[in-house]
Amino acid sequence: MRKMKWRFMFSMVFVLIFSLAACNSSTNTSGDNDQKGDDNKSEEVGTVNIGYTGPLSGPAAFYGERTLNGVKMAADEVNAAGGFEVNGKKYKLNIVSLDDKYLPNEAGANAKRLVQENKPPIIFTPHSGGIFALQVFNQLDKFIIGAYSSEPQITEVGNKLTIRIPPRYDGYLQPFTEYAMENFGKNVAFLPTASQYGKDWGAKLKTYWEKEGGKVVYDSAIDFSKETDFFTILTNALKEKPDVLFIGGASEPTAKVAKQARELGFKGGFIVMDQAKFDEMKAVTGSYDLLNGSIGVMPLVDSQEAAIPDFVKRYQEKYNETPGSEAGLNYIGMHVFVEAMKAAGSVDDVEKIRANMQAGLDNLAADKKIYAVDKIGEDGGFEFDLSVAAVENGKIVPIKVD
Amino acid sequence: MEILIQQLFNGMTIGSVYSLVALGLTLVYGILHIPNFAHGALYMMGGYITLTMMTKYGLHYWLAIFVSILVVGVIGVLMERFVFHPLREAPPIHDKIAAIGILLFLEAFAQFVWGAEFQSMPTPYGQVVQIFGLTFTMQRLLIVISAIVVMILLTLFLKKTFTGSTIIAMSQNREGANLVGINTNRVAMLTFMISGGLAAIAASLSAPINLVFPAMGQLVILKAFVIIILGGMGSVPGAILGGYILGFSESLGATYISNDYKDIIAFVLLVLILSVKPTGLFSKGGH
Secondary structure, three states: OHHHHHHHHHHHHHHHHHHHHHHHHHHHHHHHHHHHHHHHHHOOEEEEEEEEEEOOOOOOHHHHHHHHHHHHHHHHHHHHOOOEEEOOEEEEEEEEEEEOOOOHHHHHHHHHHHHHHHOOOEEEEOOHHHHHHHHOOHHHHOOEEEEOOOOOHHHHOOOOOEEEOOOOHHHHHHHHHHHHHHHOOOEEEEEOEOOHHHHHHHHHHHHHHHHOOOEEEEEOOEOOOOOOOOHHHHHHHHHOOOOEEEEOOOHHHHHHHHHHHHHOOOOOEEEEOOOOOHHHHHHHHOOHHHHOOEEEEOOHHHOOOOOHHHHHHHHHHHHOOOOOHHHHHHHHHHHHHHHHHHHHOOOOOHHHHHHOHHHHHHHOOHHHOOOOEEEEOOOOEEEEOOOEEEEEOOEEEEEOOO | OHHHHHHHHHHHHHHHHHHHHHHHHHHHHHHHOOOOOOHHHHHHHHHHHHHHHHHOOOOOHHHHHHHHHHHHHHHHHHHHHHHHOOOOOOOHHHHHHHHHHHHHHHHHHHHHHHOOOOEOOOOOOOOEEEEOOEEEEHHHHHHHHHHHHHHHHHHHHHHHOHHHHHHHHHHHOHHHHHHOOOOHHHHHHHHHHHHHHHHHHHHHHHHHHOOEOOOOHHHHHHHHHHHHHHHOOOOHHHHHHHHHHHHHHHHHHHHHOOOOOHHHHHHHHHHHHHHHOOOOOOOOOOO
């Protein structure tokens, strides 16, 4: 038995070695990109490297790809328009992406490598763990974090070079709670994803829910990377007769949870964590009918902004799927960074770029404006008009937030 | 009471899937004498192939499963021929490295071909059945019934047919089997074929209640390892019983102890069983 264990340990070490080897190959490809960048330089066009570290393999790969697609699409648009001009010199963007498998330590190592090899002024990363890891050294190594996470804490730690792109999730607590309490009742069961993010979200919602006089009748979490079936946990949650279920995580498994809850006879409403999107959930459930009584964030495609239909069309042509906010927010983020670099008159002075983010937002072209965001806070977070939606009678209905 | 019965049914559903996966793993253990790390990847391939057959070629669910069994079975055979057979004289660590290599290859392959996103497998058996306040879905009943049928067929095959006995003979003693005139190459290929087929059945049955994605094999493979250790390495009844023990302990543990600790409950059970019977419930040789 002991021998077996050692053998297993050995095997795991080999898994690690293999994964590292996989990392190597991805750097090679980015090396090729650099070559191209250097070629451009000889034609009097500069190259600005933009770093990206996110999950590009493993269970969260689809999420990493969608965020990267947004950044890439914006960069391609800028390059297709002949680049952008800073202080009389033309620059093109070159996205250097590395895989971190959703791990904070890998994200940190990737960022270090990017700094040494590519000197990017901005590194995008789409998970709070990675953002915290990068915040340890980003002010020292001089790069801005393009932070895609609605975790409020990332902008509360006082890091001067962090830009939080999505709206912070605690803004949703009030509208979600109000809607669910008004329409269904005061007993809620918690079944969010078992990630740190899901737990923090749950803790905040629990405090707010109880402050409003509600009761949490069941409090647990679902680990989507370990659970094959949700019937067991749902049976236990529904035993407590909740009026509302708080669910969330990646859209597709979250949709499965909602579907199985309905199969078990649950008639109440759902509070859907901002990580999951209604339109992506619909792809699994087949129609919105199953999600009637849900409250969550407005899907990008159903949003009212004027630039949306055209953006959706362009994205579909390029990637053959409907864009969600993962792609959309990173897309707008990349464009704002470009405008900020223009306004700052520099592509490498990161403090100056940070100081000009507001100007970047002001100068954003109308056809890029797929979100109503006009202001960046002192803390480095984009300030949004929150866009909340409910599902009623099989349709997405916008909900006003005051 | 209703909750108890509902949870027993839930445990039975999930236990059936675990058992099917563990059966394939335990059979191949008889040939390789190491746990086949790539088995989870075969499970994942099974899910994808059934899904592709249904969505792209419009095949009926059962027909798609049949194709999937064949294809994954052949992948298993190819694995044996090109990887494990040449390594049969090598130290066991080589087999393990090779198995992990296959696992990584197949996962990357699936992500390359089908993309990284979650996909949903439609099922013609989505109906909800309510009996005495208990909720079943047709798909779940199907999982339980099909798993039991497959297990009975497999046991009959291994016990009552000549070809089946050769598999057991070879797992007991490869050289001995060779001496009495069993074609060990053929048996090894056959075993991999059955193992792949079982993985495909398990994935195709359980995919409609979850999702299809490149890492889906990891949901079950770790548990399958636990099961075959618990049931006794290489033992067929051990894999079946172990699967159900794990399934029931998860669902009942989540209900009556704590959902957050249900994995611990399963592992405490493993520790207890192994301290009483260190070789597992059905030690080797007791096929």
